Amino acid sequence: MKLKTKISLLSAAVALCCGSVGAQTGAAGEVAAPAATPWMNAQLGAEERARLAVAAMTMDEKLKLVYGYLGSDMESKKTTRPAPSHKQSAGFIYGVPRLGIPNLWETDAGVGVASQAGPDARPGTALPSGLNTAATWDLNTAYAGGAMIGAEARAYGFNVLLAGGVNLMREPRNGRNFEYAGEDPLLAGKIVGAQIKGIQSNRIVSTLKHYALNDQETNRTSLNVKIDDRSARMSDLLALQIANVEGNPGAVMCSYNRVNGVYACENSYLLNEVLKKDWGFKGWVMSDWGAVHSTVPAANAGLDQQSGMPFDLADYFGPPLKEAVLNGWVPQSRLDDMVRRILHAMFAHGVVDHPVAPAPQSIDFGAHAAVSRKDAQEGMVLLKNSAGALPLSRSAKKIAVIGGYADRGVLAGGGSSLVYPAGGNAAPELTPKTWPGPVMVYPSSPLKAIQARLPSATVAYADGSDRAAAAKLARESDVVLVFATQWTGEGFDMPNLSLPDKQDELISTVAEANANTVVVLETGGPVTMPWLPKVSAVLEAWYPGTSGGEAIAGVLLGEVNPSGRLPATFPASESQLPRPALDGFPEVADRRFDVNYSEGAAVGYKWFDLKGLTPLFPFGHGLSYTEFAFSDLAASVKGGVVRASFTVKNTGKVAGKQVAQLYVSPLTARWEAPKRLAGFQKVEVQPGAGVQASVTVDPRLLAVFDSASKTWKVAKGDYKLTLAASAADSKAVSTVVHLDAAVYDVNGKPSR
Numbered sequence: 001m002k003l004k005t006k007i008s009l010l011s012a013a014v015a016l017c018c019g020s021v022g023a024q025t026g027a028a029g030e031v032a033a034p035a036a037t038p039w040m041n042a043q044l045g046a047e048e049r050a051r052l053a054v055a056a057m058t059m060d061e062k063l064k065l066v067y068g069y070l071g072s073d074m075e076s077k078k079t080t081r082p083a084p085s086h087k088q089s090a091g092f093i094y095g096v097p098r099l100g101i102p103n104l105w106e107t108d109a110g111v112g113v114a115s116q117a118g119p120d121a122r123p124g125t126a127l128p129s130g131l132n133t134a135a136t137w138d139l140n141t142a143y144a145g146g147a148m149i150g151a152e153a154r155a156y157g158f159n160v161l162l163a164g165g166v167n168l169m170r171e172p173r174n175g176r177n178f179e180y181a182g183e184d185p186l187l188a189g190k191i192v193g194a195q196i197k198g199i200q201s202n203r204i205v206s207t208l209k210h211y212a213l214n215d216q217e218t219n220r221t222s223l224n225v226k227i228d229d230r231s232a233r234m235s236d237l238l239a240l241q242i243a244n245v246e247g248n249p250g251a252v253m254c255s256y257n258r259v260n261g262v263y264a265c266e267n268s269y270l271l272n273e274v275l276k277k278d279w280g281f282k283g284w285v286m287s288d289w290g291a292v293h294s295t296v297p298a299a300n301a302g303l304d305q306q307s308g309m310p311f312d313l314a315d316y317f318g319p320p321l322k323e324a325v326l327n328g329w330v331p332q333s334r335l336d337d338m339v340r341r342i343l344h345a346m347f348a349h350g351v352v353d354h355p356v357a358p359a360p361q362s363i364d365f366g367a368h369a370a371v372s373r374k375d376a377q378e379g380m381v382l383l384k385n386s387a388g389a390l391p392l393s394r395s396a397k398k399i400a401v402i403g404g405y406a407d408r409g410v411l412a413g414g415g416s417s418l419v420y421p422a423g424g425n426a427a428p429e430l431t432p433k434t435w436p437g438p439v440m441v442y443p444s445s446p447l448k449a450i451q452a453r454l455p456s457a458t459v460a461y462a463d464g465s466d467r468a469a470a471a472k473l474a475r476e477s478d479v480v481l482v483f484a485t486q487w488t489g490e491g492f493d494m495p496n497l498s499l500p501d502k503q504d505e506l507i508s509t510v511a512e513a514n515a516n517t518v519v520v521l522e523t524g525g526p527v528t529m530p531w532l533p534k535v536s537a538v539l540e541a542w543y544p545g546t547s548g549g550e551a552i553a554g555v556l557l558g559e560v561n562p563s564g565r566l567p568a569t570f571p572a573s574e575s576q577l578p579r580p581a582l583d584g585f586p587e588v589a590d591r592r593f594d595v596n597y598s599e600g601a602a603v604g605y606k607w608f609d610l611k612g613l614t615p616l617f618p619f620g621h622g623l624s625y626t627e628f629a630f631s632d633l634a635a636s637v638k639g640g641v642v643r644a645s646f647t648v649k650n651t652g653k654v655a656g657k658q659v660a661q662l663y664v665s666p667l668t669a670r671w672e673a674p675k676r677l678a679g680f681q682k683v684e685v686q687p688g689a690g691v692q693a694s695v696t697v698d699p700r701l702l703a704v705f706d707s708a709s710k711t712w713k714v715a716k717g718d719y720k721l722t723l724a725a726s727a728a729d730s731k732a733v734s735t736v737v738h739l740d741a742a743v744y745d746v747n748g749k750p751s752r
C-alpha cells in the first residue's frame with residue numbers, strides 16, 4: 001500500500017535562506033551569484049566559497065554559526081526552542097540570511113528521521129538497526145538505506161542528519177550497539193561510509209560519530225578511556241578513518257567521554273592531530289549534546305561548534321567565546337577556521353545551493369518501507385537450522401507463535417535515534433515511557449504476516465506471560481515460533497548478556513514441550529542462549545525496522561534466503577570478554593573512572609583468537625537455505641598490493657548469497673591478534689553455478705601502525721590468506737603470499 005503524506009511545497013526556501021542580497025535560484029535550481037555575493041558562485045570550489053563568505057562576515061555572524069540549540073523545548077531547564085527550528089528536533093543553528101547562508105536544521109539519526117519526545121513526533125521510516133545493516137555485508141544496501149533516510153530528512157526540512165555511528169563493539173552490553181556497525185574496523189567503516197554517502201546524495205550533510213572510543217553508555221559523560229595511540233589507530237580510529245574516506249561526511253560529532261584524561265570535545269590529539277591534520281578532514285566538528293566543558297581549551301583543541309544548548313552547563317561558544325577571541329585567548333584565525341569548516345561542508349554538500357524547503361514535502365512511505373524491508377532481509381542472520389527446520393513447511397497445519405509482542409509488531413531501540421512510526425506505537429503500555437523510552441514496537445506484526453502467508457493453517461498466539469499456557473500451545477502445535485526481545489537504548493547498558501524477563505526460561509519450557517521450536521531474536525546485540533541445544537533453529541532479526549514483521553515472515557517462509565552474517569562475535573558467556581564485569585556498572589551519576597582498553601586493538605574475534613576462546617557464534621557466521629563452497633583461491637602481490645581471486649559455488653538447491661570473507665594472518669610478524677578481516681565480497685549464486693569474485697586488500701590491514709613515524713609498516717615475511725565463511729570456518733581455503741617490507745603514510749597511501 002502506498003501511504004503518502006501530501007503536504008504542499010512552498011517555494012519560499014530561497015527567500016527564507018537568502019535575504020535581501022542573496023543569490024537567485026533559477027528554474028533548474030542552479031544558483032547564480034550576484035557580484036556582491038561571490039561565494040554563491042557554484043562554479044567555485046567549496047574551499048574558495050567558504051573563504052569568500054568568511055571574509056564577508058561580521059564577528060557576531062561568525063559566532064552565530066558556531067553555537068547550536070536544541071530544537072525542542074526543554075522543560076527541566078525552562079527553555080523553548082528557537083522559533084525557526086523544527087518541532088521536537090535535535091538541533092538548530094542560525095544561518096546568515098544577509099549572505100545567503102541558510103540555517104542548519106539537524107535531526108537524529110542513523111536509522112531514520114527521529115523525533116525528540118513530545119506530542120508532535122513526525123512519522124518516519126525506520127531502517128533496521130545499524131548492526132543489521134552491517135550484517136548485510138553489502139555496501140549497496142547500506143547506501144540505499146542512507147539515501148532513503150536522507151531523502152526523508154530533506155523532505156522534513158532537515159539539512160543535517162546526525163547519523164554515521166561507527167563506535168566499535170568492544171562491549172557487547174553497550175546499550176547503543178544497535179546504532180553502530182559491529183566489531184571490525186573494515187566492515188564497520190565501509191558500511192557506515194556507504195550509508196553516509198547515501199545520506200549525502202540528498203545534498204544534505206551527515207555526521208560521523210561518536211568521535212571517539214565512546215563504546216559503553218554507563219557513565220559515558222565522565223569515564224576515561226585509556227588506550228595507546230597505536231592500538232587506537234588500528235581499531236576504533238581505523239573504523240572512523242575508513243568511514244570518513246568512504247563517506248566524506250560534512251561533520252564529525254565528538255563524544256562525551258574522556259580519552260587518556262581529556263574530554264573528547266577538547267582533545268587536541270583527537271581533533272587537531274588525528275582528525276584534521278593526519279586525516280585531512282575539512283568539515284566541522286560539532287559536539288555531542290552536553291559534551292562541551294570549556295571555551296578556550298575546547299576551541300583551541302579543535303571543536304568547531306557547540307551543539308544542543310541548553311544541554312551544556314554553560315554557553316561556552318556564546319558570549320564567552322567572543323570574549324576569548326577579543327582577548328586573543330582563542331585566535332581570531334581559529335574562529336575563522338571554525339566558520340570556514342562549517343561553510344565548507346555546507347557548500348561542498350549542496351546545503352547552500354539546494355536549500356531545503358521550509359515546509360515538509362511528500363514522502364513515499366510505501367517505497368521507503370520497501371527499502372527498509374530489503375535491508376532487514378539482507379541482514380537477518382540464521383544462526384542455527386537443524387534438520388531443515390527452516391524454511392517453514394507450507395504444509396504445517398498448526399503453528400504456535402509465542403512472545404515478543406509478535407501479534408503486534410517488532411521492537412525498536414531507545415534513545416535519541418528513535419524513529420516514530422506512522423501507525424503509532426503498537427505496544428504503548430510498555431515502560432519506560434519517557435527517556436530513553438518510549439519502548440517502541442513498530443506496527444508490523446510477524447504473526448499477521450505469517451497468517452497472511454498461510455491462510456489454511458491455524459496460527460495461534462500466546463504472549464508468553466503464562467509459561468504453562470505457552471507450553472500447552474506448543475505441545476498442540478506442529479511447529480513453534482518463539483519471539484524473544486531485548487530492549488536496549490541510549491544512556492544505559494545491559495547488566496549481562498542474558499535475555500531479560502525470564503525469556504530464557506520461557507524458551508526452554510516451550511522447547512521442552514515441542515522440539516520443533518524456532519527462536520526469533522529481536523535484540524540490540526549479542527545474547528547468550530542457554531537453551532540453544534534444545535531448539536531447532538534461531539534467527540537473529542536484530543531490530544528489524546518499519547517492515548520488520550513482513551521481513552521476518554519472508555525469511556521464515558523461504559521467500560527470501562537469509563544472507564546476513566554476524567558483524568560481531570556472540571560470546572558464550574561474559575567471562576570470555578576482556579572486561580567480564582562492565583566497568584562502572586551499575587551506574588552512579590558522574591562517577592569518574594578509567595576504562596582500560598588493555599586488549600588494545602584485539603577487539604571482538606581478534607580477542608577470541610588471541611585467547612583461544614570458542615564463542616557461541618563466531619564473527620562472520622550465518623547460515624543459508626543453500627550450501628556454498630569456495631575454490632580457486634589465488635593471490636597476487638603487485639607493488640605491495642595484495643589481490644585475492646576465488647570462486648564461490650552454490651552446491652545446494654536454491655539461489656542464495658554468500659559472504660566471502662578474506663582473513664589474513666602473519667606467519668612471521670607479530671600482530672595484535674592471529675588474524676584480521678582483510679576484505680569481503682557478498683555474491684549471489686544460482687544453484688549449481690559458480691561466481692568468480694576478488695578482493696583487494698587495504699595495506700593498513702597488512703601493517704602495524706608506528707606512532708613515532710605516523711606510518712603503517714608492513715613487515716617482510718609470509719602471510720596466510722584464508723577465504724572463509726566466518727572467523728571460525730572449518731572449511732576455509734587458504735594460500736600464502738610473501739610480502740616485502742613496505743611503508744605507508746598515515747592514510748595508508750604509499751609513502752614517498
Ligand code: BGC
Nearest residue numbers: 090108109162209288289416
Ligand atoms: C547522542 C547523539 C545525538 C544527540 C542529539 C546525544 O544524546 O549521543 O548521538 O545525535 O544526542 O540528539
